Structures are given as structure tokens and as C-alpha cells.
Amino acid sequence: MPEGPELHLSSRFVNLVCKNRIFGGQIIKSDVSRQPVVEWEAPHYTISAESRGKEVKLTLTSQSDAQNDRLQTTSNEKPRTLNIVFQFGMSGKFDFYEAGELMKHAHLNFFTVDEPKMVLSFVDYRRFGKWQVGADWSEERGPCVLFEYPKFRENVLNNLNKPLFNRSICEVMLNQQYFNGIGNYLRAEILYRLKIPPFVSARSVLEPLVANIADDTDQPKIKIEGPDFLHLCHLVPLEVINLGGTGYDPVKGGESYSAFEKWLQCYCKPNMKNMADHNKRTIWYSGQAGPMAPTEVKVRGKKQSRKKIKKEDQSEVKKIKLEEKSTSENEDLKEIIVKSNKQNSATEDNVDVAQVEELKKESGKKKMKLQKSRVEEKNGNAVSDLKVSKHTSVTDLKLSDYPTDGTRVTRSRVKVFLNQAGLKLKSSQKDGATAENKETKIKKRSARGKRGN
DNA sequence: CGTCCACGTCTAC
DNA sequence: TAGACCTGGACGG
Incomplete structure (x- = not known):
């Protein structure tokens, strides 16, 4: 969600x-x-x-x-x-x-x-x-990009001197102290709209906006075409709200989701590029990555059609020499920003009530996914008298219920075992709570080339 | 079977 | 800047 x-x-x-x-x-x-x-x-x-x-x-x-x-x-x-x-x-x-x-x-x-x-x-x-x-909004999080736009804008522009803003714009956008509400798909969509390369310094994007700090009026002091970057941090998420569905909620077959998928222009789109940022989060973009991109670029498999691109670039680590490290980057950027496309103005906050009604219905359909109720448990109907039903889960099983042929109890094995029994894996039994578990994990790690021992 | 990936924070070498 | 915290779907061998 x-x-x-x-x-x-x-x-x-x-x-x-x-x-x-x-x-x-x-x-x-x-x-x-x-x-x-x-x-x-x-x-x-x-x-x-x-x-x-x-x-x-x-x-x-x-x-x-x-x-x-x-x-x-x-x-x-x-x-x-x-x-x-x-x-x-x-x-x-x-x-x-x-x-x-x-x-x-x-x-x-x-x-x-x-x-x-x-x-x-x-x-x-x-x-x-x-x-x-008994808490209130957490102190560490900044103003909401959706509903506190003027404060949000001020908070960013009044703090550009902070070292944080030396970092790349795409990474700064995930910082909730300044961009409360922006996440991984929104950062991609917003940068894409303005054709801002994800790995340019945040300050270079934001400094040009200081003249319009309190841009809550529609009368920016400096004339620009269309909404600026901070404005889009407000408008793009608003668009998602106005789609009326549930936003990013990949319930397959859900109609509201396909509307959302259609709305996406960049994130997870097969014709877009992606790479892992310094935080190992995938950033989707088109055009140049920008001068601050990680030097060892890991390209993630495309979400939709991993099969098709099989032998090409599937999950390979590619060393890419970043062509232009030009220092004139700032100048280029200003141009880019000024060139920014005129934006479809998102209408204010109104989701069809009928659509939310749809939601209610959908949630009614989910009864298959039910779990043995804890209420039942309280009524003396203990979970421990385990019966094989789809509502039972691994936490209800004891270790003795697992296969005992001496082989490792891996998560995959548990999965298979449960599938046979018509069960589903759940919660704290991840890799099987056995002594072997730790070994398995360590093995896995060292296999990945990380210092395991 | 195993590996990788996912809308996000957190803390600990 | 790695990991930990989690489950589960897609895909590879």
C-alpha cells in the first residue's frame, strides 16, 4: 500500500x-x-x-x-x-x-x-x-507533501545549507524529514516528469527555487513554465489520490490497480532504465543517470518481462563508465528545469464515493485468506489441536511436524512441505527454527560473496 | 530446490 | 554503507 x-x-x-x-x-x-x-x-x-x-x-x-x-x-x-x-x-x-x-x-x-x-x-x-x-505524528518526519504543501516547501528551502542536500536528488527524496510521503515510485515519477537525472545533487535542483519559497500562491515571483520540482512533489501524489483506487496495491486482477499501472509513466516500465542507488533501492529513470550515480551499477531485472531479456542484462553487475561527468551540469540542469513540461493540474481532493464502495466489496471477497482466529483461540478452541486446513499456518506447527529425513530444514523445504499439506508459510518460522538454521544462513551469506565467517 | 525482488525504516560495525 | 526486520511471488536450474 x-x-x-x-x-x-x-x-x-x-x-x-x-x-x-x-x-x-x-x-x-x-x-x-x-x-x-x-x-x-x-x-x-x-x-x-x-x-x-x-x-x-x-x-x-x-x-x-x-x-x-x-x-x-x-x-x-x-x-x-x-x-x-x-x-x-x-x-x-x-x-x-x-x-x-x-x-x-x-x-x-x-x-x-x-x-x-x-x-x-x-x-x-x-x-x-x-x-x-497515545502518540502523535512523529517528530522526525517533516510536513506532508500532500496536505501541508507550503510548510513542506519552506522546510526544504530553508534547510538547503544542510549537508544532506549534497547528496543526489533521488536519494534525498526518500528522506522523510523533508519529503514526508514520497517513496520509491513517486520519486521516479516526479523526476521523470521534469526530466531531472536522478543522480544530480539535490542542491542544484533546489537552489534555483529559493526565490519562490512561499509558493503557495499560484504567482511565483520568477516566471517558470509549469510546476517546479517541489510543486510536483505535491501534485504527483495528488494525482494518485484522484485516481480513486487504492494506489499502489498490487492485488492482481484488481481494476483499480490497472488504473494505477496505467498512470505510472516510469516506475517499473519496460522501456525505462533502472539501477540500484547507494541505498540499494531501485531508481527508475530515463536518459542520463547523472554524475553522482554509483560507479558500479547494478541493473535490476525488469519486473514485467524478465524472461524476454534473459541472457542480456538480467541481474548482472555491470561496470559502466559514466560518460559525462561534466561540471557544467548545473547549467544544464537549470535549462532542464525551466524546460519542464506544463503539468496537468490535479483537481483538488475528491475521490468518488462509489469507488470506495468498490473497495468495500473487494475486501469482502478476501475471505479465502482467513486465518484461524485468535478470538476462537480465546474461547478455548486452542490452535494447538491442529487440523490441516488452509487457515492454519506454520506458527501453528511444531518442529516435530516437519520432515525428519535428516536433511536441512530450509525455508523452501518448509514451503514445499506445507504446500503438500495445503498450508501456507507464516511468520516466525522463517527458515525453520532449528539449529541448522544458523548454519544455513551463514552458508547462504558466504555463498553470496559476503564475508560469512 | 535456490535466488532475487518488493510501496520502508532502523541500528550497529 | 551493510545488515536486519519479514512474507511471498516470479523465475532459474
């Missing part, structure tokens, strides 16, 4: 599905999650959401029991609220569906009180996502 637009669409999704709904009871966290438990037990509460950059804040508000005209005391108590701030990692998202069985990888779950019982789940199969209870 997760760059700025996806987080925002997620917050809208939450607001939509939680509207006029009352939640209650315990908030259930999965066992495998290492994130904090949410201590909040209100008989009745509501949920609303808000996004900022790459964070989503849920606000729980307890409802007074006035309507329940009870003699009990609770009605006089404070109308409490609790904030939970989420980061989505690589795979986090919210889902809303009929309670009963929880989705696989559902790590934090909020239940409605009314029938049919529904559940709002934070679902995150890679578990890089995080949440903080």
Missing part, C-alpha cells in the same frame, strides 16, 4: 467504513506482532482516521452511555479519546470485513458491537508496519 497517497486513501477508507459504526470491547493484537498492545476498553467507541505523509492516525472516541439510560456510573466519565499512529512499512493496510475469522496477517483488530459483527484490521504480511499508542 504505502506511500503518501496510499496512506491517505487508507485513512479515507477507514472513515468511510467506520462512519456511523460503534465499536466496542477489547482490541485484539496478533501474537506474532511485536507492536504494543492497545489498552483500551470502552463499551462503545467510534473510529476516525487522518493521514500525514506516510503515517495514519486513528482516533478512538468513547461514546457516553447516555442513550443506554443506565444507573451505572459510566455516563459521567470523561469522553475519552485515544490516538494510535501507524506506519505501514512495505505492506500495511486497513481492511474491513465480517468478523468471525480474522484475515491472515491481521495484527490489530477493532470489532463493531452491532450485527453483523465487523472488524477493522490492520493487515500487514511483512510486519514492517508499526504503531504507537
Whole structure:
């Protein structure tokens, strides 16, 4: 799910599905999650959401029991609220569906009180996502590129003296202290729109903009054609929001995703180039890489048609001499920026409600992916009385359930074994929690040419 | 089987 | 500037 637009669409999704709904009871966290438990037990509460950059804040508000005209005391108590701030990692998202069985990888779950019982789940199969209870937006992250544009712009332009901005523009764009909401696909799309080579110094791109620091008006003091770089850091993610789908959410066959794929002009496109940046993140671009490109360039296999390019450049390390290291780069760049294409002005913030309704339906279809519910577990229906079902996962298995022919228990073997049993691999059993595990890992590493021992 | 790759942070040599 | 943290899909042999 997760760059700025996806987080925002997620917050809208939450607001939509939680509207006029009352939640209650315990908030259930999965066992495998290492994130904090949410201590909040209100008989009745509501949920609303808000996004900022790459964070989503849920606000729980307890409802007074006035309507329940009870003699009990609770009605006089404070109308409490609790904030939970989420980061989505690589795979986090919210889902809303009929309670009963929880989705696989559902790590934090909020239940409605009314029938049919529904559940709002934070679902995150890679578990890089995080949440903080009772927190606010994290201090380390800058203003949101989407919804705090003037502040965002100022924050960047007032800090250009920082050494960070000596680095290449594509790498600086992932720094959330300044570009809160920009991620790997957005940086590619934004640079591509302006034909800015990814590996030119950030300062050289940004310094020309200082004259227009507070460019929240549409009247820049220096006349340029079309939106400038910082402007696009705002407009391009807005475009994704206005696509109305779920943004980058590769649910195959999902229609909203194909709209998103169509929208992409550069990221993962077969006619574009790519290489790993200094952080080993793939940057997609066209034209020149720029003078600050890593000298040993690793080209990643193209996403779509790896087969086709088989023998050519598939995952090979190529030493590429970067042709022009010209120092006149700055001058070139200014030209480039001024030449920037006129941009389709993204209309303001409005996603079709009907489309979000679509989302709801889609999430209803996902019942196949359900996991043995922890609620069941609580009711004494222990997971340990393991039956082979699609809802069972590796963490439910004991070591003795694994093949015992003496061979290594590798992750792949576990996968195969489970497939035979109709199961799926899950969570903390990665490479098999055996003694051999460590050896295997080390072997793997040294095989990769890294100093393993 | 194994290897590589993925929308993102984090910390530790 | 490597890795760690994770799961799982695509693809290679």
C-alpha cells in the first residue's frame, strides 16, 4: 500500500467504513506482532482516521452511555479519546470485513458491537508496519507533501545549507524529514516528469527555487513554465489520490490497480532504465543517470518481462563508465528545469464515493485468506489441536511436524512441505527454527560473496 | 530446490 | 554503507 497517497486513501477508507459504526470491547493484537498492545476498553467507541505523509492516525472516541439510560456510573466519565499512529512499512493496510475469522496477517483488530459483527484490521504480511499508542505524528518526519504543501516547501528551502542536500536528488527524496510521503515510485515519477537525472545533487535542483519559497500562491515571483520540482512533489501524489483506487496495491486482477499501472509513466516500465542507488533501492529513470550515480551499477531485472531479456542484462553487475561527468551540469540542469513540461493540474481532493464502495466489496471477497482466529483461540478452541486446513499456518506447527529425513530444514523445504499439506508459510518460522538454521544462513551469506565467517 | 525482488525504516560495525 | 526486520511471488536450474 504505502506511500503518501496510499496512506491517505487508507485513512479515507477507514472513515468511510467506520462512519456511523460503534465499536466496542477489547482490541485484539496478533501474537506474532511485536507492536504494543492497545489498552483500551470502552463499551462503545467510534473510529476516525487522518493521514500525514506516510503515517495514519486513528482516533478512538468513547461514546457516553447516555442513550443506554443506565444507573451505572459510566455516563459521567470523561469522553475519552485515544490516538494510535501507524506506519505501514512495505505492506500495511486497513481492511474491513465480517468478523468471525480474522484475515491472515491481521495484527490489530477493532470489532463493531452491532450485527453483523465487523472488524477493522490492520493487515500487514511483512510486519514492517508499526504503531504507537497515545502518540502523535512523529517528530522526525517533516510536513506532508500532500496536505501541508507550503510548510513542506519552506522546510526544504530553508534547510538547503544542510549537508544532506549534497547528496543526489533521488536519494534525498526518500528522506522523510523533508519529503514526508514520497517513496520509491513517486520519486521516479516526479523526476521523470521534469526530466531531472536522478543522480544530480539535490542542491542544484533546489537552489534555483529559493526565490519562490512561499509558493503557495499560484504567482511565483520568477516566471517558470509549469510546476517546479517541489510543486510536483505535491501534485504527483495528488494525482494518485484522484485516481480513486487504492494506489499502489498490487492485488492482481484488481481494476483499480490497472488504473494505477496505467498512470505510472516510469516506475517499473519496460522501456525505462533502472539501477540500484547507494541505498540499494531501485531508481527508475530515463536518459542520463547523472554524475553522482554509483560507479558500479547494478541493473535490476525488469519486473514485467524478465524472461524476454534473459541472457542480456538480467541481474548482472555491470561496470559502466559514466560518460559525462561534466561540471557544467548545473547549467544544464537549470535549462532542464525551466524546460519542464506544463503539468496537468490535479483537481483538488475528491475521490468518488462509489469507488470506495468498490473497495468495500473487494475486501469482502478476501475471505479465502482467513486465518484461524485468535478470538476462537480465546474461547478455548486452542490452535494447538491442529487440523490441516488452509487457515492454519506454520506458527501453528511444531518442529516435530516437519520432515525428519535428516536433511536441512530450509525455508523452501518448509514451503514445499506445507504446500503438500495445503498450508501456507507464516511468520516466525522463517527458515525453520532449528539449529541448522544458523548454519544455513551463514552458508547462504558466504555463498553470496559476503564475508560469512 | 535456490535466488532475487518488493510501496520502508532502523541500528550497529 | 551493510545488515536486519519479514512474507511471498516470479523465475532459474
